[in-house]
Amino acid sequence: MHEIGYCAGVLEAVERRAAGRPVARIGVLVGALHRISPAAFEQSFRLVADGGVAAGAGTEVLIAPVRAACAACPAEFESTEPAPTCPDCHGTEVATEGGDELVLQWVEYTVPDGGAAAREPVGPVRAMEATVAANTGLVATSGLPAFVSTPDLLRWLPAATWCPVVVDPARWRAAAEAAGQPNDRRRPIVVHAPSQRWLKGTDRIEPMLRRLDAEGVIEYRQIVDVPHASMPAFYAGADIVLDQFLLGSYGVAACEALASGRLVMGHVDEFTRAQVLDRTGAELPVHEATVESLESELRRAAADPDAFAGERSAGPAFVERVHDGRRSASALAPFLGVRA
Numbered sequence: 001m002h003e004i005g006y007c008a009g010v011l012e013a014v015e016r017r018a019a020g021r022p023v024a025r026i027g028v029l030v031g032a033l034h035r036i037s038p039a040a041f042e043q044s045f046r047l048v049a050d051g052g053v054a055a056g057a058g059t060e061v062l063i064a065p066v067r068a069a070c071a072a073c074p075a076e077f078e079s080t081e082p083a084p085t086c087p088d089c090h091g092t093e094v095a096t097e098g099g100d101e102l103v104l105q106w107v108e109y110t111v112p113d114g115g116a117a118a119r120e121p122v123g124p125v126r127a128m129e130a131t132v133a134a135n136t137g138l139v140a141t142s143g144l145p146a147f148v149s150t151p152d153l154l155r156w157l158p159a160a161t162w163c164p165v166v167v168d169p170a171r172w173r174a175a176a177e178a179a180g181q182p183n184d185r186r187r188p189i190v191v192h193a194p195s196q197r198w199l200k201g202t203d204r205i206e207p208m209l210r211r212l213d214a215e216g217v218i219e220y221r222q223i224v225d226v227p228h229a230s231m232p233a234f235y236a237g238a239d240i241v242l243d244q245f246l247l248g249s250y251g252v253a254a255c256e257a258l259a260s261g262r263l264v265m266g267h268v269d270e271f272t273r274a275q276v277l278d279r280t281g282a283e284l285p286v287h288e289a290t291v292e293s294l295e296s297e298l299r300r301a302a303a304d305p306d307a308f309a310g311e312r313s314a315g316p317a318f319v320e321r322v323h324d325g326r327r328s329a330s331a332l333a334p335f336l337g338v339r340a
């Protein structure tokens with residue numbers, strides 16, 4: 001019953017939140033990809049919660065559907081099957097999105113003297129904490145080796161193996177070379193293409209970017225919904241790419257911008273930078289900037305682009321060394337029983 005692993009994590013979040021109050025019932029949203037059975041979840045939760053504040057608590061599990069698009073026909077549909085088939089043409093080649101949610105939605109406390117139970121909603125941060133707790137619980141109970149795609153996750157899973165995200169360096173380099181080297185323009189073109197605004201800190205930097213644009217310090221281009229095929233040209237037309245400013249890590253988008261040879265700014269915390277240096281021998285060439293320091297860093301870069309030439313030119317070599325797939329193949333090879 002793999003629900004046990006999820007329940008252990010959810011229970012941890014519930015107990016922390018309850019702070020001693022007896023829990024009557026909890027609501028959990030679980031994506032279909034987790035293959036959770038609500039009945040098995042309830043049974044497992046009773047098992048792990050026994051003896052604590054949530055002993056005997058009921059569970060209400062809502063299954064979040066997978067959004068799916070058929071490759072063979074124009075059908076788009078939702079399904080609670082982890083591997084759905086197309087309802088129109090019965091094709092099995094189906095691209096899916098979502099369905100990986102795991103969110104503690106609410107906690108209901110027991111009220112003495114038979115009063116109405118008080119239901120307390122759980123905010124997004126708490127919900128993410130519950131997801132983290134559930135996932136680490138699952139890793140601990142699965143008995144399988146764990147791989148992490150970004151090095152910041154080693155903080156929670158120190159024994160895991162880093163399997164770096166992979167980009168094709170040649171594709172990004174080619175677009176950048178075709179566009180020519182940027183600069184000796186006096187007003188740098190600054191781009192930001194956030195996949196999830198709230199997660200990347202977009203709302204917290206955008207007013208400042210618009211102000212610098214109006215002042216004539218930079219030219220700011222925010223692009224949403226750029227098809228991935230157009231991204232190499234999008235980065236090639238920029239001087240500075242802004243990545244993310246809240247999570248303290250870097251992912252595929254930063255690697256693509258680095259591979260394009262553009263100056264990348266973002267917040268990557270010291271732990272994550274140290275992991276990269278320790279494990280690869282190379283400094284991560286993402287220029288450090290936080291929500292607070294980004295304005296002064298952009299002003300510096302606009303006034304003196306040469307001061308950033310080192311980081312800019314280190315990008316493509318770094319991506320080739322760490323993110324071109326070879327290192328990821330080596331990380332997975334022992335588990336798969338093959339040679340990289």
Ligand SMILES: [Zn+2]
Nearest residue numbers: 070073086089
């Ligand atoms: Zn179809």
